[in-house]
Amino acid sequence: MELRKYLFRRLIExxxxxxxxMTILFLLFRLAPGDPVSRMVDPSMTPEDARHLISQLxxxxxxxxxxxIYLRNFFSGDFGVxxxxxxxxxxxxxxxxxxxxxxxxTSIILSAFVGIFLGxxxxxxxxKKIDTWLTLGALICHxxxxxxxxxxxxxxxxxxxxxxPLNGILSPEIWIQTDACFFSKLIDVxxxxxxxxxxxxxxxxxxxLLIMRSSMLDTLKEDYITTARAKGLKEKIIRNHHAAPNxxxxxxxxxxxxxxxxxxxxxxxxTVFSWPGIGRELVFAVSNNDYPLAQASFLLIAAVVLxxxxxxxxxxxYLDPRIRY
Numbered sequence: 090m091e092l093r094k095y096l097f098r099r100l101i102e103x104x105x106x107x108x109x110x111m112t113i114l115f116l117l118f119r120l121a122p123g124d125p126v127s128r129m130v131d132p133s134m135t136p137e138d139a140r141h142l143i144s145q146l147x148x149x150x151x152x153x154x155x156x157x158i159y160l161r162n163f164f165s166g167d168f169g170v171x172x173x174x175x176x177x178x179x180x181x182x183x184x185x186x187x188x189x190x191x192x193x194x195t196s197i198i199l200s201a202f203v204g205i206f207l208g209x210x211x212x213x214x215x216x217k218k219i220d221t222w223l224t225l226g227a228l229i230c231h232x233x234x235x236x237x238x239x240x241x242x243x244x245x246x247x248x249x250x251x252x253x254p255l256n257g258i259l260s261p262e263i264w265i266q267t268d269a270c271f272f273s274k275l276i277d278v279x280x281x282x283x284x285x286x287x288x289x290x291x292x293x294x295x296x297x298l299l300i301m302r303s304s305m306l307d308t309l310k311e312d313y314i315t316t317a318r319a320k321g322l323k324e325k326i327i328r329n330h331h332a333a334p335n336x337x338x339x340x341x342x343x344x345x346x347x348x349x350x351x352x353x354x355x356x357x358x359x360t361v362f363s364w365p366g367i368g369r370e371l372v373f374a375v376s377n378n379d380y381p382l383a384q385a386s387f388l389l390i391a392a393v394v395l396x397x398x399x400x401x402x403x404x405x406x407y408l409d410p411r412i413r414y
Contacts, residue, residue, distance in 0.1 A: 099402050103395045110391045115159055118380045119152065163388075169381035173374075178385045181370065188258060189359070189366035192282065196289035201344045203290075204297025208340075209333055211298065212305035223298065231295035239288045239361040246284060253284045256363035285362040293347070297340055304336040311335075342404075345397050 150158070162169060168178040204227075211223040247255045254260065258281050308314065309332055317327045359369035367386055374383035 096403060099399060103399055107391060107395055111160075111163070111388060112156075114384050114387050115156055118378070118383060119155070159384075168385040168388075171374075171382045172379045173377055173382070178381045181382060182367065182385060182389065185365060185367050185370050188364060189368065192285055192358075192364060192366065193289065195282075196286050197293060197344060197347050199286075200290045200294035201297050201340065201347075204294040205301045205333075205337060205340055207294075208298040208301025209305060209328060209336075212302045212309065212336075213328055215306065220302075224302065227295035227298040227302075229295070230291050231299065233292060235288070235292055236357050236361055238291065239285070239358060242284050242288050243361070254281050257281060258365055285358060285364055288362075289358060297343065300343055301336060301340050304339045305332060308332045308336040342401055345401055 166179075168182075170176065171178050171181055174181060207223055207227075211220045214220045243255060247253045258278060260277050260281075314327060314332055356368035356372045358364065359366045360372055363369070367389070371383060371386040373379070374386060
């Protein structure tokens, strides 16, 4: 019963936070400098046509009426039509979302797997050379400035030695061929994926390594580890089957939250690599005052992040009953 009360309270809190975010987003985009109408109205339009277009978009309504329409459309699942593209906002988002998911989910899972593995090794060899080098490498990677690293990767691997494409997700000359097989198209996408994936991997794996190392060092001080050694268990078994599963909990939490935040596509990464995902679309929408597209993108990010936090709360509530109070 206590767990249900705790989860119900957290669900109410998250719902309130979500509606606060909705309201803030609505106000921010309408109070921000810039006018979407001036970008959309063709100079050749007559004043009557321009007024008709503005009326269709609902931009001639008072702010409170726009907000009521905004809420009504949200509950009906209608996020409007993009000012720039002239098509359904949800259609644009669902078109870009797989590209973001492929890149960022793959990079987070790969960097987490390597980070956890190397973090175990570093903690097990504390104060030795391998620990020093792994920790130093993780700190350097973790503190790298992502746009700088991305540009260096493009300059060297794509421009100087030409191993990879400069940008994009595919090569048009391959995809327009009628006789191109699925395998050749898949290889083309993977070829474009390697550079941004390697960049994100170098940025992220260091944080997982450091978290795992710190958590593992704390776990190795626990009494049950001493008991396992007293029983004569092999060091490898103690490390992998006793210490690592318990030490990995903070890393799992970090992975869950990272996957949630990855939905925004890492605006900088997608912009630098011209990767057609949610993050790049979000930057474009904000720059061009495309209210419906920008609002829907931010709401999607907020919803996924809040849901992930709720799932983490459930996980911790089961593992540690003390946090229910």
